[in-house]
Amino acid sequence: MAIDEEGPGFIDLEFIEIDSETMLSRARSFYEQMDRRRTTRHFSNRDVPRELIELAIKTASTAPSGAHLQPWTFVAISNKELKALIRQEAEKEEARFYEERIPDEWEEVLAPLGTDKVKEHITEAPWVIVLFRHSKRQREGGFAPTYYSQESCGIAAGLFISAVHNMGLATLTHTPSPMGFLRKILQRPKHEHAMLLLPVGYPAEGAQVPDLSRKALGEVSDFRD
Secondary structure (H helix, E strand, O other): OOOOOOOOOOOOOOOOOOHOOOOOOOOEEEEEEHHOOOOOOEEEEOOOOOOHHHHHHHHHOOOOOOOOOOOEEEEEEEOHHHHHHHHHHHHHHHHHHHHHHHHHHHHHHHOOOOOOOOOOOHOOOOEEEEEEOEEHHHHHHHEEEEOOOHHHHHHHHHHHHHHHHHHHOOOOOOOOOOOOHHHHHHHEEEEEEEEEEEEOOOEEOOOOOOOOOOOOOHHHOOOOO
């Protein structure tokens, strides 16, 4: 059925249909590539060009978002002194978390992953990206709310991680608890809230990952054919 939107603000969708065999081939290839993605905490300090980080952020910003508000800011940091300060403050918070605040149930599932209060990845990786979620937006006369900002930023983060893996680099999703110090250090406005800290770079020589397996399709899906 032909659709004819009245009024300004609409353009034709650019959609190139491909044959079913190519669709399946692409789907399998992308799955196999992403299935090799692993999270490591061991990074090389080898340089990564800024253009690659820019492209990963641009890819993330293609994510759908509530009312197309794109309620995110990706702060990309390569400055060594700034990364050292972030690590210092992150490790303070992590020490309190692991020594004073961690619930038994959380400690139980973190133990096999080998995480602790030491966060070398912040200073070892050539880039650290902090994803800030916007809870408000500027408009004439002040501020107004954003909509579905948590969901929107989650989708953008997934695309960022996929882009990083696709270009042949590694990343890690780190959530210092609490994360308020990141807004202060990076001088972001009060309506922006740090959501993820993502080091990006090449894996270190001899980098290791936990010996884990992913859930099978039947464990993560429910088809109603």
